Amino acid sequence: MNLVREIQPQSGIDPIVKLTAPDMERVNALILAMAGSNVELIPVIADHLISSGGKRLRPMLTIASALACGYGGEGHVKLAASVEFMHTATLLHDDVVDESDLRRGKQSARMIWGNQASVLVGDFLLGQAFKMMVEVGSLTALKILSDASAVIAEGEVWQLAAAKSLSTGEDDYLAVIGAKTAALFAAAAEVGPVIAGADAEVREALRLYGLNLGLAFQLVDDVLDYGGTAASLGKNTGDDFREGKITLPVIIAHQRGSAEERAFWAEAMEGGQTDDAALAHAKELLGRHGALEETVLRARHYGALASQAAASIPASESRDALLQVVDFCIDRIT
Amino acid sequence: MNLVREIQPQSGIDPIVKLTAPDMERVNALILAMAGSNVELIPVIADHLISSGGKRLRPMLTIASALACGYGGEGHVKLAASVEFMHTATLLHDDVVDESDLRRGKQSARMIWGNQASVLVGDFLLGQAFKMMVEVGSLTALKILSDASAVIAEGEVWQLAAAKSLSTGEDDYLAVIGAKTAALFAAAAEVGPVIAGADAEVREALRLYGLNLGLAFQLVDDVLDYGGTAASLGKNTGDDFREGKITLPVIIAHQRGSAEERAFWAEAMEGGQTDDAALAHAKELLGRHGALEETVLRARHYGALASQAAASIPASESRDALLQVVDFCIDRIT
Known part of the structure; x- marks a missing residue:
């Protein structure tokens, strides 16, 4: 084996x-x-x-x-x-x-x-x-994880309110995924140094590593939802679209789109017109405006921040393993 | 004023x-x-x-x-x-x-x-x-409240599974409300002595006070759901019945009922036949078998246990106030 x-x-x-x-x-x-x-x-x-x-x-x-x-x-x-x-x-x-x-x-x-x-x-x-x-x-670990718990739920409620509105900007969206996905990655990576009694700098580096890794991970997920296959992702491709969930690729394509295209996105995301034909057209528009590629670029950016943070802690086999996780997250797209 | x-x-x-x-x-x-x-x-x-x-x-x-x-x-x-x-x-x-x-x-x-x-x-x-x-x-207070959190959810799942089955016995039912209602009352009363650094006996007495008060409180609620008015209870009378939620009055009436009456309860609680006519008939059967009065007796029993527990701690104005809460909970029925 x-x-x-x-x-x-x-x-x-x-x-x-x-x-x-x-x-x-x-x-x-x-x-x-x-x-x-x-x-x-x-x-x-x-x-x-x-x-x-x-x-x-x-x-x-x-x-x-x-x-x-x-x-x-x-x-x-x-x-x-x-x-x-x-x-x-x-x-x-x-x-x-x-x-x-x-x-x-x-x-x-x-x-x-x-x-x-x-x-x-x-x-x-x-x-x-x-x-x-x-x-x-460890009360400090408890604080980190209970804070994350409240932040995650807050992010979910925010997404619930923002999900159907195309006025959601890129900044808003990053704040949502920062809360609903990256906060738990950050907490997961931060409690390790906390119980190990590591220096404040190491703790902060690992928190930033987790946070940025989480952002990259979610952005790659967003791309996969339009570009992956149902088998590779383990969920239906187009789920986000059908649920009217506005993710970064849609935000980018909407911003770059013509008036006619914006009307399509409004009908789809806000109006619930999300059948297979609409999904196919959505994918075409994402392609036309390079929205998936742009989202991948953002994911690479946060991946680089994660790597930079992890690279600042003392060298070890564990640190190298953490660094390679970043590549893994990004490479899921290719 | x-x-x-x-x-x-x-x-x-x-x-x-x-x-x-x-x-x-x-x-x-x-x-x-x-x-x-x-x-x-x-x-x-x-x-x-x-x-x-x-x-x-x-x-x-x-x-x-x-x-x-x-x-x-x-x-x-x-x-x-x-x-x-x-x-x-x-x-x-x-x-x-x-x-x-x-x-x-x-x-x-x-x-x-x-x-x-x-x-x-x-x-x-x-x-x-x-x-x-x-x-x-306080890690001890955290333990008490996080334990309660898991127990409450466990009790709710149990009720979900047991709610529609008339084979639920009185013991099962008491275990469910012990988890879903009384556990939080118990935790609420136990964390006080914990942060005050009280003796183990006082802590245990107040835990038992809360636990038994919670049982009495829930049993009174169960009775009010069949006997109170919508205005006094702040929820629709008959809610439990319409939701097919099996509470102690129903368990008692079912146990004491004829074959024909049991068939009625089965149709109602398990089969969803819970219209207004069925609710009226249910109330008649509860009356015929003294099921509400029997449930009140149980509530009084747990109330007495709560009072006994609270009476064992050193006398104070606060202790007396806690004791009077027991009367309040029971008196909601009259």
Whole structure:
């Protein structure tokens, strides 16, 4: 098995996967244990998400950032599991909010068990996340993660309000994804140095690394939603379009578009005219104005900021693994 | 104003209201501040709930239980606001889960702003609750409240699964309301002695006080849902019935009912036959079997346990106020 893997072309995510493997095994065991409950529906729904092939990128960031600061304790495992639970809870609630049918290529939990169970199991996982954080006992880590929790929800509400308005500017959009995606990446990478007792500069560097990585990651996702295939992305291509969710490619194409094109975008995003023909036309307009390429450029920019931040911490295998994650995130497009 | 109030017949809630008034003023100011956000929809929805005339019983328990232990610090105000936010978040998510149209006699948030906003604003308030708890800095209080958070959600999922099954027994039902209602009452009353550094016996007594008070409170609510008026309860009478939510009165009437009556309950609670005629028949059956009176007896039992627990802590004006809350909860029926 290992031999076969080693002769495959290496992906940017391999070093962090290898580096964190022993700890991630314990993270995964803890996730399964904490998703357990006498209330049958809870482990069933949790397992559906947990086993659905997510990369566990966020908890790996927590483990690797702790290791990069020479951490030798046990707290990083619980914090990593907390971060993944926060993410899973967000996914469950997001699917309800977005009325999504698919999640990572599988039927979404809300389609199988209903919105009600998705809301409540999300709440349960969030409660379990906080329990694990409390067990670690670092008030600073608790502050970082509870701040992120409020910021994520705030970003989601903002997106809910802004999602259907083409007056959303690029700055607004970056603020939304900064809150709803990048805040958890930032927190995941910041709690590592915190429990390791690292210097303030290292802590700030890893926070910035996570924040900018999260922005790059989301922008690449936005591009993939118009350009990837359903198989490669694990969700329907065109989901954002059909849900009337305004992402950076649309903002750019709208800004660069003619009056007629703007009328099309308004009908689609604000008016709900999002059938397959409309999606095809949207893709053509994105192509005409280079909106996907422009978005990729932005992703590369934030990726570069992430790399620059990580490069400022003392050299180690863990630091190099973190640096390669940036390439992995960007390379998902190609 | 004060003179007028003093000559009115005294309600059991008056002593705790008076005792906690100076601190509750700060709790209310903090609640308003922490419900603030640049994202407009958040304060709008939060204010809708916050201003909708809830009694703020839970935060008053936190304040009074801290004062009963001689607490002289500031942390009880933040913990009380956290407890109220946890409760408000639960209400927002509950309304989505129960598909409720009314909440305390007003249109529910989900009816005005949609399920999506209710889910996300609930998440935001929960995040803000944890932020305030972290600021207080007591890991023990954090553990108590984060445990409660997970237990509440677990109880809700359980109820979701059990709600439509008449095989739910009285024990099961008590376990559900122990989790979904009483756990927060217990936590609200336990964090007071914790931050006051009270003895373990006092802490345990106040936890038991809150737990049993919560059970009594919920059982009285269950009775009011069949016997109160919409005006007095601030929600539609018969809501539980129409939502197919199986509460103790129904469990008792079902157990005591004839085969024909059981068939009626099955059609109603499991089959969704819950029109006005069915509700009228349900009330008749509850009356025939003394199911409401039996439920009131249970409420009185838990009320007595709550009083017994509170009576064991050192005498003080705060303790007496806590004791009178028990009477208030039970007296809502009469």
